[in-house]
Amino acid sequence: MKLPIYMDNHSTTPCDPRVVDAMLPYFTEKFGNAASRNHSFGWEAEEGVDQARKHIAALIHADAKEIVFTSGATESDNLALKGVVEMYKEKGDHVITTSTEHRAVIDAAKALEKKGVKVTYLPVDKTGRVDPDDVRNAITDKTILISIMLANNEIGTIHPIAEIGKIAKEKGVLFHCDATQGVGKIPVDVQELGVDLMSFTAHKIYGPKGIGALYVRRKAPRVRLAPMIDGGGHERGMRSGTLPVPLVVGFGKAIELCAQEMPEESVRTKALRDRLQDGIMDVMEEVYLNGHPTERLPGNLNISFAYVEGEALLMGVKEIALSSGSACTSATLEPSYVLRALGVGSDLAHSSIRFGIGRFTTPEEVEYTIDRMIKAVNHLREMSPLYEMAKEGIDLKTVQWAVH
Amino acid sequence: MAYSEKVIDHYNNPRNMGSFKKDEDGVGTGIVGAPECGDVMKLQIKVEKDTIVDAKFKTFGCGSAIASSSLATEWLKGKTVDEAGRIKNTEIVQELNLPPVKIHCSVLAEDAIKAALNDYKKKGETEGQAEEVATPV
Numbered sequence: 016m017k018l019p020i021y022m023d024n025h026s027t028t029p030c031d032p033r034v035v036d037a038m039l040p041y042f043t044e045k046f047g048n049a050a051s052r053n054h055s056f057g058w059e060a061e062e063g064v065d066q067a068r069k070h071i072a073a074l075i076h077a078d079a080k081e082i083v084f085t086s087g088a089t090e091s092d093n094l095a096l097k098g099v100v101e102m103y104k105e106k107g108d109h110v111i112t113t114s115t116e117h118r119a120v121i122d123a124a125k126a127l128e129k130k131g132v133k134v135t136y137l138p139v140d141k142t143g144r145v146d147p148d149d150v151r152n153a154i155t156d157k158t159i160l161i162s163i164m165l166a167n168n169e170i171g172t173i174h175p176i177a178e179i180g181k182i183a184k185e186k187g188v189l190f191h192c193d194a195t196q197g198v199g200k201i202p203v204d205v206q207e208l209g210v211d212l213m214s215f216t217a218h219k220i221y222g223p224k225g226i227g228a229l230y231v232r233r234k235a236p237r238v239r240l241a242p243m244i245d246g247g248g249h250e251r252g253m254r255s256g257t258l259p260v261p262l263v264v265g266f267g268k269a270i271e272l273c274a275q276e277m278p279e280e281s282v283r284t285k286a287l288r289d290r291l292q293d294g295i296m297d298v299m300e301e302v303y304l305n306g307h308p309t310e311r312l313p314g315n316l317n318i319s320f321a322y323v324e325g326e327a328l329l330m331g332v333k334e335i336a337l338s339s340g341s342a343c344t345s346a347t348l349e350p351s352y353v354l355r356a357l358g359v360g361s362d363l364a365h366s367s368i369r370f371g372i373g374r375f376t377t378p379e380e381v382e383y384t385i386d387r388m389i390k391a392v393n394h395l396r397e398m399s400p401l402y403e404m405a406k407e408g409i410d411l412k413t414v415q416w417a418v419h
Numbered sequence: 420m421a422y423s424e425k426v427i428d429h430y431n432n433p434r435n436m437g438s439f440k441k442d443e444d445g446v447g448t449g450i451v452g453a454p455e456c457g458d459v460m461k462l463q464i465k466v467e468k469d470t471i472v473d474a475k476f477k478t479f480g481c482g483s484a485i486a487s488s489s490l491a492t493e494w495l496k497g498k499t500v501d502e503a504g505r506i507k508n509t510e511i512v513q514e515l516n517l518p519p520v521k522i523h524c525s526v527l528a529e530d531a532i533k534a535a536l537n538d539y540k541k542k543g544e545t546e547g548q549a550e551e552v553a554t555p556v
Contacts, residue, residue, distance in 0.1 A: 397436070
């Protein structure tokens, strides 16, 4: 086993070598501009793009014409929210989303609020799921867009998207889904889910960074978007700019591999995740699962280790790449807003660690991680005044702390 | 974020980690911070004839918070009560090479020193039970 171990696959994934192989010719030999219609270099590049678009559309049960390439899911989210609001502003000025969306959606929504758009941020239950009835009740005659993620990037919780899709359709409201963490990991069918727009990206599924897509429904209803980037009218006018053909080809290959391997891969990653979860939670006291026990991404595990601080814990296992919901690991010095929205106390939010199992995670790495986590947590608990107080029978919630 | 070697050393080999009995003679206890803020430090001094003969800490917090309090116990030993009161957070920042985002850890360590000294002095006055900054309600 090689160190360091990469177990932060929600953040990004390595490029699959098969993806890199597929991309390479498009840097040097097939370097043409896919928009060049008059020579073979252009045709070759266009052929590569068309193939990729077909693979991507097939995985999500869409038509190839409904795939708009972007620079990544952040751009897709921005284009979906801002593009829909701009296009449909005569119809209404209300957007519904949730409080646990990725920052790309939350911050795009906040930017819209500054321009006078009304945004409802729906709460989630303690497992991180939004209640479809809350969505229904939040819809007004001014609502033009609902934006709810497929699976959460921190806790892996999968939202009841198909149910929300039905409500959106019934009420005639457009439905955008940020499926960045879900596509390629769990089956995604835009028809079954009833989504009209959907964001996803290559680098979460063993493809290259810098390329993503927005699915934009063409029929029933035909979704229109105001572009954010003007130019040569690429991507049906919704996203101008020369396509990065090697990245597009890599994205397509990554999706093709996911389509082939998902049935086997999701079972394997889930088994490794379950082993990691049990290996830690069965032997340690006062560890808490964040998220939904079953409606969760197969590779996701988010645990709070009471009485120890997340960043200190990461420091103790620095040969394993993980992430934490602790304030100390964020730029804002606030603990994870996702965990806070679940009702997880700030103390436990500071104590949270996210594990992301992926395609290249091995059973040996999982066993090593279990062992190292247990040792590091015990080391820090020995050092923790909170653990000592709890052991003495003091209820920490009754202590008057000097909040600073 | 990359930690300084000194922070890593204190994290891996914490100095004077542990606890004194709070009602022990000559012991002053300071507990500062709050779990919801992500750091709580408990710092204790043991004083004999106005000199700090021993110090212990326990810290819930990031590596820099652990290192700040561990370093504080090293510095406290051998100092008089008055000298201990003059330890400044900026000295801790300098010694551990703490980045700006971690300065609050050193402030907390200074607060913990002051709280422990106050507790010790208060006990001297009342000859009573230890009073902590944070007390169960």
